[in-house]
Amino acid sequence: MLTPPAAAHALLFASGGPLPKKQLAKLLEIKESEVKLVLKALTDSLKNSGVVVVETDTEVELRTASEASVIVKKLRESELARDLGKASLETLAVIAYGTGTTRGEVDWVRGVNSSTSLRTLLIRGLIEGKEDPADKRRIRYSLTTEALAHLGITHIRELPRAEELSGAAKAIIEAESAAAAAAEVAE
C-alpha cells in the first residue's frame, strides 16, 4: 500500500504535467486542506533527488531540479529558454510579486498599456488568467508552474527578495485602494 505522498508522486508522474490540487485531493480521497501536508511530505522526500515539486496556489507539477538544468540541457537542447523582453519581464514581476493581478492594476503601476506584454506571457504559458470570483468580468492573472520553472524556483515565496519586495508593493496597493474607496465615498 502506498503512503499518500507516494501516491501523489505516482499521480503527478503519470499526469506528466500540472495537476490541479483539487483533482489531486479527489483522486487521493483526502480533503483539499490535507493536500498541503501531503505535498510538503513529498517535497521533503524528494529533497536532493534531482526532481522537485513546483506549486502554484491551484496547481502542482513535478520538474527537474534547477541544479540539474545544465545536465538536462545536454539531453534536451530545446530546453533553452527564449529571452523575455523588458516590458514582459516587468509585467511578470508585477504579477509575481503581487503588485497587481488585473490588467488595470498592471497598467496602473507600469504607467503604460500592458496588453501586449500580457498576451506574450499568456501565449508562452507563463501566466494564466482566471475570472475573479467576486466579479466575473474581471480577469486576475497569476504565475504558472511553467513560469516558476523558468525562474528556477518551486514556489513564489522563493522569489528573489520576496518578502521585502512584495511587502512593499502590498503596502502601496493598500494605500491606493484606501484612496480609491475614499474617493468613491466623497462622490
Added chain:
Amino acid sequence: MLTPPAAAHALLFASGGPLPKKQLAKLLEIKESEVKLVLKALTDSLKNSGVVVVETDTEVELRTASEASVIVKKLRESELARDLGKASLETLAVIAYGTGTTRGEVDWVRGVNSSTSLRTLLIRGLIEGKEDPADKRRIRYSLTTEALAHLGITHIRELPRAEELSGAAKAIIEAESAAAAAAEVAE
C-alpha cells in the same frame, strides 16, 4: 551539486521514455560499468516512493510503481470522462475550423498557451497531429474521423457557419504571422 543518482533521476525524468544506458553514462560522464551502481542507488532512494526504475540490459526508464496502478487508472479515467471544458473546446474549435492548424496558430487565435488542451484532445482521440510535409519540425493538427463522426458530420465544411468562422480564424492567423515576421525583422 547533484549526486550522480540524482542527476540520473533528472535525466530519466526529462527523457520521458527509455534511455540507453550508454547514453546515460555519457551524459553523466561516468564509465558504463559505473552506471549499474548509480542506478542501484537511485532504485534504493526511490523505494516506496510511487515511482520505480525499470531496467533492461541496455535501457532504463522511470515508471509508476505497480502499487500505484489502481490510482493511476483512476486518473486516466477521470481524464477521459470529464467534460472537455472551455479551454479544450476552444482549442478543438480553432482546429476544427482551420485546416491543418499548428500549435502556435492555436495559441495566436486564443491568445493563451494551448499545450495542455492539445494534450487532452490528443489523449482523447479527438485530434491527431501530422508532420507538415514542408517543414518536418512542425506538426499540423486536424480532427480525427472518430471526432467528425461524433459531431455527426463527414467534412468540416458541414460545421455551423463554416465559411464565416474559418475565414475569421484564418484572417487572425495571417495577421499574426505577418506581425510576428515584422517583429523578427525589427529585432
Added chain:
Amino acid sequence: MPFNIKTDSYEGPFEVLLDLIEARKLLVNDLALANITEDYIQHVRAQTAFPVEETANFIQIAATLLLIKSKSLIPDLAFSEEENADVEDLKRRLAAYEKVREAARELSRVYGRTVMAAEGERAPEVVFAPSRDLSAAALAEALTRVLAAREAVEELPEARVKPLVTIEEMMDQLAKRVQSAMALSFNEFSKETKERIEVIVSFLALLELVKQGAVAAEQHEVYGDIRISHTASTSVPYYG
C-alpha cells in the same frame, strides 16, 4: 543643467521619471518631482515616435508634474481635490513602480538561467473519449467566443485614447498669445480649451514662462485671474 538620459528604449513615463530622479540621487518626493519636471518635458518633447496612446500617458504625467512644479513656484496655490488626488496617485504609482522595476531586475537575473525541465513527453495512449459537452454547435459557439474576446481586446486601447494637445503646442500657443496681447488673463486664455488637462498644461506652461522671465504674472486674489503682462525682455524665450 539638464540630465541626459538614454532615450532609446523607454517603455513608459515612470521609467523616465525614475531615471531622472536617480540620476540626481534624489528620493521620490514633491521636491524631486518639481526638480525634474523640465527634463521630463524635454524628454517627452524630444520623442517623436511614441504611439498615440503612450504619448497620452506621457503628457498626462507631465501635467501632474507641472502641477507639483507650480506649487513649488507659488506656495499659495491651492490644489483642488481632484488635483490633490492626481498628485498623490502619481506618487503612489511611482513608489510602486520603483519596487516593480527592482523586482523585474531581480527576475531578469534568474529568468531562464536554470530552467526546471518538464517531464519528457510520452506518446499518449489514445482512447477515443468524446464528452457530453462536445457538439458541432458547441464548437461554433466556442470559436465565436474566442473571436469576440479578441475583438474586445483590440478595441479597448483605441477607446481610451483621447486626442490631447502636445506640450509644445500649448507652449507655442501661450507664447504667441503673450506676445500679441500685453495683458491677458489666465481665465481668458484657458477658456478656449475645455479639456481639464489642457488647462493644466497651459497654466503650467505659463508658469514656466514666468520662471524664465518672459512674462510677469500677478495673482491678485487666491482664486482670481492671473494677470499676465510682458516684462522688459523683448522677445519671449522659446521653451526647451
